[in-house]
Amino acid sequence: MAASEVLTQAAQKTAEVTSYTVDAVVDVQHPQEGAGKVQGRMVYQSKPQLAADLTLDTVDMGGRGVPGGVRAVLQGDTVYVKVQALNEMLGATKPWIKVPLAETGDAGEARRYLDQIQQFDLGNMTKLVTASQDVKAVGTESVNGEDTTHYSGTFPVDVAVQQLPADEQAQARQGLAELQNVKFDIWVASDGLPRKLALSGSKEGATLDATLLFKGFNEPVSIEAPPADQVGELQQPTTN
Structure with a gap:
């Protein structure tokens, strides 16, 4: 083909x-905001209900890190977020905060971590590269012990984003x-599924480099909501 x-x-x-598991590293450089890095892993399932478990060990933007990292668990129409700094800002007394998806538009910080889930999404990332007009095979390589064919190319962002669902294009x-x-x-294996994806781009001094490794396709996963006694409701920060 x-x-x-x-x-x-x-x-x-x-x-x-x-279902699948993805390990990802994203490095960014911004002329005003400086360097940033996000590194973590996500376990995903679409059946019997949509669920994802995201662990970000490193979240550093412009020299501002997130102590203790980030956990976010998506279960159906609810996302549970565990971020020490967010808890302190909201005055939460439980380690986890429960945010109904319908309310994430009003919960800026919680929404930001939900957006990270979209950026690790296998389907969305693969759709983006289909916008390429110059992709070509450049050889065969082993990825995590599996034989793959390596393809390389470019895609225009404005065209690629249009391949995504309308509600995810802005993000x-x-x-x-x-x-x-x-x-x-x-890097695509013989079953037609990608095992690795690397993206890089730049504009006016800003750069982005991302590497995602995919594995565990259609294997059973266990994504559990945190224990109820460790979960608090979303509270808006109090103002004096």
């Missing part, structure tokens, strides 16, 4: 995946820092 057909098929196949543009063109490398 032509390289572009491989990517189209990969996007179709990822839509059928019901994707923001996540890609409105870069004009993004270079990508994707």
